[in-house]
Amino acid sequence: MPSLITYAAIVATLAVAYFKAWPGIRAWWKDFNHRYRVTDDGQLIIPMGLQALRHIYQTLITHRFNQFYDIEWTALSPRYSSKIALNYINLKPGKNFKIDGDDAFYVEHYTYREMYDIVLRLSYILHTKYGIEKGDTVTMYFMNKPLFIFIWLALWNIGAIPAFLNYNLKHNPLVHSIKVVKPTCVLVDATDCEESFNESKQEILDAYPDLQVIYLKDFELLPIIKDPSSPEFRQSDKVRDAGVQAWHPALLVYTSGTTGMPKSAVNSWRKCFFAAYLFPVPMKIYETANIYTAMPLYHGTGSILGALPAFEQRGTLSLGHKFSVSSYWAQVRLTNANTIQYVGEVCRYLVEAPETEDERMYYGKVELAYGNGLRKDIWPKLKHRFGIKAIGEFYASSESPFATTCREENGTGVGAIRNNGWLADKFLGATIYTLVRMQPDDDNLIYRNKDGFCEEPHTGEKGELITKIWNPRDVKTTFPGYVNNEEATYSKVIRDVFHKGDAWVRSDDLMMRDGIGNIYFTDRMGDTFRWKSENVSTTEVENELLELDEIEYCAVVGCKVKNHEGRCGYAVLQTRSNNEESDEELKQVLDKVADRVITHLPHFGRPCFVRFDTIELTFSHKISKKRFRNPVLPAGPSGTQKVYYLDTKGKRYLPLDAESYEQIAREKIRI
Structure with a gap:
């Protein structure tokens, strides 16, 4: 019978063999895990499974899809009621960051309980004064500010459906956007958007005469809804939940699409649930997150994948009024954010900007930068320059029921929209x-x-x-x-x-x-391209150009510009005289085109480049764009095309040559 010494020798031999083989095992595991990302899957299974069970329970048992309930629970919880839910940073009137530094800003703070109480008081005003009821669709023409968030949550409390209008829209696109959703009223940001809205007000009322237009001024409304003595309104749960299903609209967000005017995409309660509870799991957004965003809230990026994850994970949303390169890191620092949200162009602007004292002070303090459209070559530069631990890239659209996710920390998935196991x-x-x-x-x-x-x-x-x-x-x-x-x-x-x-x-x-x-x-694909972080419908731009009597046909495509993110508008025009006008007459046509696009299109929808050419029709009398796609700047593949660029300062189209194109590429000339 073997002695204990023999057993000990066998065990020792096996141990020695194991440790000798350990480097090989470790190398095999590293390669296997890199290829199949087993640990990534392991980290997702339990939390994703729990959230899926939560949604099943919500769907089959409680039928409480409205996320107002979750925010209410957080606000009334002793653990979270005094936690900061919302920071808002903006310039003080008359101040300039480059001159006044930190003193140029004011920062507002709202705890979860304060935000909740404000929402109830605002609900009383919207419900009793303006007659907003459960089931009403309410359009909002607002810039980023706390009032946007308060109105949104107040409408959810009432049981109404908010529709987030792009405040850059005017005239036909704005009229259509309002009319298509048949709203009870439109709420207008009277502090920042009244002048812009009023340019199109009469056109809106002509098309939709029963529409109630309500102007809300921050300085008048905020003191009332912050006053604890102001009356409150909390909708009855029975009324709020009546007839609501998971696939019913929670809010409406607009998308350009490919059929002309903006379309209003339904974002269901189920989609909002996924955004609030499933999306944060692979992105690793927890209650410790303080998310700074200056992305417009009318976009799903800022609202559905920015505000909702922050609030429903019981973190903090730090809201910027609008994006600014020069003061970006000062705003991040002053709000103590540890997470930032981006769209691709934002990252390029930040990486190419001169180094600042604020970014040096805040180096390494941002744990996650997440968003969509980050270019592969900018990706590592963003991480390394600002000491950001992880990049979270996602792909989603206004109408899509789901999103893909890619959280990159160690180089696996740079440039990807998804890198799951x-x-x-x-x-x-x-x-x-x-x-x-x-x-x-x-x-x-x-x-x-x-x-x-x-x-x-x-x-x-x-x-x-x-x-x-x-x-x-x-x-x-x-x-x-x-x-x-x-x-x-x-x-x-x-x-x-x-x-x-x-x-x-x-x-x-x-x-x-x-x-x-x-x-x-x-x-x-198709007739949509993305420019300045916005989807642009070529049909919408073409319709505006065809309003000009001088234009017989036009074809708009997306055009790549050196050192610029996305594609900008490139319009090919054929006049009613088949482009046989004199140079002076063509200049007059170009002046009318410039006036039309500047007046009637948002800045991201204006064609940055224009040329005249013969436009062929298919047998079904449709314009054939095939030969116009992927235009080559500055003068086409042959180098002989005469192209014009939009001079945004002079508000006119000027001839494009190699020198001016190089200035555009270097952003000495901005388009």
Whole structure:
């Protein structure tokens, strides 16, 4: 019988062998974990599973989808009631940051309890004075400020549906945006937006004469709703919840889309739940988060994926009035933010800006920068320059029911919109979203095999991102689509994709998957491009240009500009005289074009470049844009095209040459 010494020798031998092999095991595990990201999946499974169970319980048992309840619970909780929910930083009247430094700013602070009480008092005013009831749709024309947040939550308390208008819109796009949702009233930021709104007010009332226009002034309203003696209104739970389902609209956000005027995208209670509770899990947004954002709240980025995660995770939202490169890090520092939100251009502006004392003081204090549209080459520069621990890139759209997420700390996933683990990849691909191959000779058409079904693209091959509809017989329970626009809603739906009877939602965006499953955005499809962090509808721009008597046809496409994020507007024009006018006459046409786009289009929608050319029509009398796509600056592929650029200071179009284009590329001339 072996002695204890023999057993000890065997154990010692095995131990020595194990430790000798340990470097190899460790290297194998490192490679395996990099490829399949097992630890990433492990960190997601339990918290994501718990939140999924929470939503199932909410859907089947409580039927309480309104997130006002969660904010109310936080505000009345002894643990969180005195915690800061909202910081707001803005310039003092007459002050200049470059001259006055920190003294140029004032910062307002609101605890969860203070915010809740203010919301109840504001609810009383909106309900009793202005007659807003449960089920009403209320449009908001507001800049970033606490009153935006208070109105939003007050409408949720009442049971009304807020619709966030882009305050850059005027004239036709604004009229359409209001009319399409059939609101009870429009609430106007009288402090910052009254003058802009009034440019289009008569057009709005002509189109929608029963609309109630309510101007709200900060300095008049805030003292009332901050006064503890002011009356409060809390809607009855029974009234607030009556008839509400998870797929019903929680709020409306506008998107340009591809059919002309802005469309109002339904953002359901389910989508808001995912944004508030599921989105923060892979992004690692916890109650310790203090999120600074100067992104406009009328966008889903700032509101749905900015404010909601902050409040529902019981963190802090630090709100900037609007983005400023020069004072950005001062505002982050003065609000003590540890998380910042971006869109791609913001990051480029920050990286290219001169170094400041504020960024040196705050180096390494931001744990997460998250947003969408961050360029791959800017990504590591942003992290290294400002000492940011992690980048959180996501992909979402105003109408999409889900978002992808990529949190990058160690280099895995730089430039990606998703970098989940292998198991999460398979689960999401089967239940949430995936990619489909496109026709080899046409990126706008989805490929179908001989059996009539779609296929997933190979590694490195472009494919369109599509989102699964859980109940194909009732599309709107997953994809509510657009308000009062059934055609646009169902045009996004594709059926019989991987098997008979399934249904998916098209994104109109092309992606690419790498060898370890990361997904990267490659390009937008169709007639929409993104410029200055906004989606621009080419049809909308074309409609404005065609209002000019001198223009017979026009084609607007997105154009890449050296050192600039996204694509800007590039208009090809054909006059009624087939471009045979004299140089002086063409100059007059250009002056009218400049006046039209500056007056009637938001700054991001104005064509930055224009040229005259013959525009061909297809057999169905549609304009063929194929040869105009991907224009080459400054003078086309041949170097002989005569192109004009929009001089924003002079408000006119000027000839573009190599020198002026280089100045645009270096941002000496801003477009």
